[in-house]
Amino acid sequence: MVSTKLYTAIYVVLFVSATVQVLVEFAGLSYWLAFGVIMVLSAAKAVLVAAYFQHLRFEPRSLTYLVGIGLAAALALTLAASYSLL
């Protein structure tokens, strides 16, 4: 499936990008730009963990869709509820 070497490489990437997230905060970017960069990094890390550590990449796609449905429900609640305040 996947070699230990690749797992190790992914681990290093995750480790580094977590560090980058904090560095972005101190880089003096505008708040919303920093917000965007940091959230994209989080999402990218999550995708890596799910695709390789949870090996969703090598499973039937239905499992990915299943998690996607849960995620869609959570986002619908969060976004619609927050929008209702505006």
Next chain:
Amino acid sequence: MTDASPGGDAAADGGHEVARGGDDHGHDFPGTGSIKRWFVTTNHKDVGILYIVTSLFFLVLGGVLAWLMRIQLLAPRALGEGILAPVAYNQAVSAHGLLMVFWFLSPFAFGFANYVVPLQLGAKDLAFPRLNALSYWLYLFSGILFGVSFFQGGTFSGGWTMYAPLNVPTFTPDVGASTAVLALVLFVASVTVSSVNFLTTMHRMRAEGLTLRNVPLFSWTILLTAWMMLFAFAALLAALLVLSSDRLLGTTYFAMESPAGALLWTHLFWFFGHPEVYIVFFPALGVMAEVFQTFTGRRIVGRKWFILAMVLVAIQSFAVWMHHMFLTSINLQVKTLFMITTIGISLPFDLMVFALIYTMLKGKIRFTTPFLFVFGALLLFIIGGITGVFLGAVVLDYEFRGTYWVVAHFHYVMVGGVTALVGGLYYWFPKMTGRMYDEFLGKLHFAVYFVGFNLLYFPLFVAWETPRRVFDYAPELAPWHQLATVGGFVLGLSFLIMFYNLFKSAFVGDPAPDNPWEYATTAEWAVSSPPPLENFDGTPTYRDGHLEFLDAGEVAPSEERSGGPTGAAVSDGGVTASATRAVTADAELPTADATEVEGPSHASIWPFVLSAGAFLVLLGLSPLQDAAFPEGMVGAAYATTTVAGGVVTLGSLVAMGLEPFRGPVFEEGEAWPFAGIDNGKVGMWIFLASDVVLFGGFLGAYVFTRVAFGWTGWEPIPSDPIPGLVNTYILLTSSFTVVLALVAAEKKHKWGLVTSLGATFVLGIGFLVNKGLEWQHLFHEGLWLSTNVRASTFFLTTGLHAAHVIAGLVIALYLTARAWRGAYLEDSRSVEYFGLYWHFVDIVWLFLFPLFYIL
């Protein structure tokens, strides 16, 4: 106990077991006449009967509360008048709603689901029989916990919707009010376990040829119900855990001084609450479809479209929740949007109603008792549905909201659903007991029930100007309320006819043949009444377009599964979600029995013990306020109860993990869309999908509150992100060690496995220690859970994550100990499933860290 009702005639059932279950493995399975049987059984049919009997008990309890309310409402009352004290009335209203919706309606439907669905699918049991028993016992104990709440100063009195801020101790200070909330938490645990089990079973264990298109309509409704339950109840769990924390630990999400706290509750509650309407109604719809088909002798008109309409409703049900909030401060644009989705959701229902009516017109109706009930249910649902459309319009809702129009509308819908389910009880009674009920008494029950129903609820439409949840109203409405009270007694007493009929018939009714209903076509009618313990003698198949049973020799050999000669026997317990949502995996167990080829197990006491333990934990926690037990003996007693409950819970989890239990044997037939994925893995992923929504609810609450507060004016609680970054490193590393553990297990490298699992455990402890130090530091700075809502969201959200870490560590410790003794080298699935969970906890942290430490 009417538990024993199927006992007499089920001797054949019991006898069957003795013959088959008479193994020398310590799993002697007593007959249905034995009390012990009902405590240890994991068989889906037994569990179904337990659900039905227990839910009927809660029907009576909720019904008596309704009677008390109706007596109080005979005349408009001032404070102190009538038979109920003011707060007692509020408690009766709240408890009636909660008991009927949660502890009667859904469990009643799931009694049928448990009994009938595996039969309709051609499965010998549910995928995880012990988890099924666990669902039942968690349900029963949650109901007992709710009962206890009446004796702790008084139960919850803020209405079944538990609106904020009435739901916090400032306004509902009784210990019993907290207990009622905790009882709901336990109930949700039961529902989650049950959803995972049903979804795994229904997707993975259908007989060959039984594609989803061909699944009988009752099973279809249960499938959609279970999907809605999985996600909706996860949102409710988020709401309830936040509420429990506000009540017990002193966080301030819903406090009056928090920005939009009351609105937050309505969002969380109704995001669950609207799908819940269909969760309780869909099974009733399934019963209607089955009974219509049988007693009109015709397949439902437009079957494909009927199913499609239901799928559409199930999806859309998650996009209409704000129509319950038209009178809150949400903006007009979103109100309009939700009015459109709400009116839209009535269209698929129109299609279903017309399909049922057409089926009647094209068929030849036989007015048996089940048909009368479902036909009545259709009429009632039409009235309930049409009156609901009024409430879906923003402008009309301004007038109707908080009145008896709402009360009348949802009783027509929900009790309309009950009407169909009562029809289902008569329909499947011969299958469950092997005896026929008395047809005359059944029809008499229907007549009295239907008159009582309309006498009770129709006047409420006329008297719609009565304010809801209040016992005072305009005097000129009194005659209508008196009519309703009379109707309430007629409706309630009609059930005496049913109880008498069914109880008597269970013992002395005419013996029922396999299929007492001409034109009934679903698979449960193709086996004896009651069915044998393992449902089918051969392997059911729909290979040639109709149901057949194949002998063992005729079955094509299934793919070689990982290891043991037990072949298709799969272990139970891939996923165990306890009240603390802990997860264990014990999939290595079949290999322990690899040399013996035996039938599946049917008995385990641990679901019962585990549920009792969870009950004690929550009962013990109920008097907490600001994270402290009360002073003195009472507080000590409660604290002791919590500890004792914790020990019992943990002990029974381990015992359940170690217990050699063989799940049902099955040949993989139709398994779309999860073909080729092990049941345990499917179950774990389904559970994780619900956990996504749980954390989604928590993060949603955080985002919502922060938006209400003003996003950029909100500083992260920890002034320094470095401890959080260190914890990110620790957690990422622990994820990596879990990956290494699985690699080692697959390479059969025992010490690599033990070392990696041990490292994971140590890293997890390191994470918790680091977090503990950080919290300690914050406490010293004077920050506490109740300081402000900013601190509340930080401590509670990261606390929920920490609880997930702790649950994971318990499993890691268990796995390490088992690996030390040589487990998982032949079958590494347990390590893999634990990894799925652990990585998920890691992913959650990847979002918590920036949201709570950096941004």
